Amino acid sequence: MNNKRNLKKIEADLLNRKMELEQKLTEMSKEQFSDGQVQDPGDQALTATMESLRMSLQDAEVEEYRGIAKALERIKEGNYGLCADCGNSISEKRLQSFPGTMRCLACQENFEEKVGQGALHSL
Ligand SMILES: [Zn+2]
The missing domain is CATH 1.10.287 (Helix Hairpins)
Known part of the structure; x- marks a missing residue:
């Protein structure tokens, strides 16, 4: 490779x-x-x-x-291609769909959950 x-x-x-x-x-x-x-x-x-x-x-x-x-x-x-949160490499498939992504799928889900809760909170 x-x-x-x-x-x-x-x-x-x-x-x-x-x-x-x-x-x-x-x-x-x-x-x-x-x-x-x-x-x-x-x-x-x-x-x-x-x-x-x-x-x-x-x-x-x-x-x-x-x-x-x-x-x-x-x-x-x-x-x-490296996750900003856990430092693992992000899958190529994910990078192809989201070239600007900074997190692996697991960390992104965590992140969105946090953001989602934050948004709810501020309402
Ligand atoms: Zn990660």
Whole structure:
């Protein structure tokens, strides 16, 4: 197994994806500026719905973008593929689905449980 070559390929893929997302996000933010002129209240409600839909879409893109940026940073540091919590290596399958992940599945589940409880608590 040639880990180094593999990492180069991963890094190249991540860079490509990052550029794609950058373009997408730039276009989306342009769109947001161009169609902000609706006066009718009914239309405004619809616009608000569309807007929040678009925002949540953009959130997902931004989230992915951040994940990729994080992954690239971790490749540079030489920590890529290692769980930030327990230090075990993260499965390749998981890294393919979530390139920006910082935790192995078990630790991620623990983490989300904690975050979930925290969110409930703050309500
Ligand atoms: Zn872990």
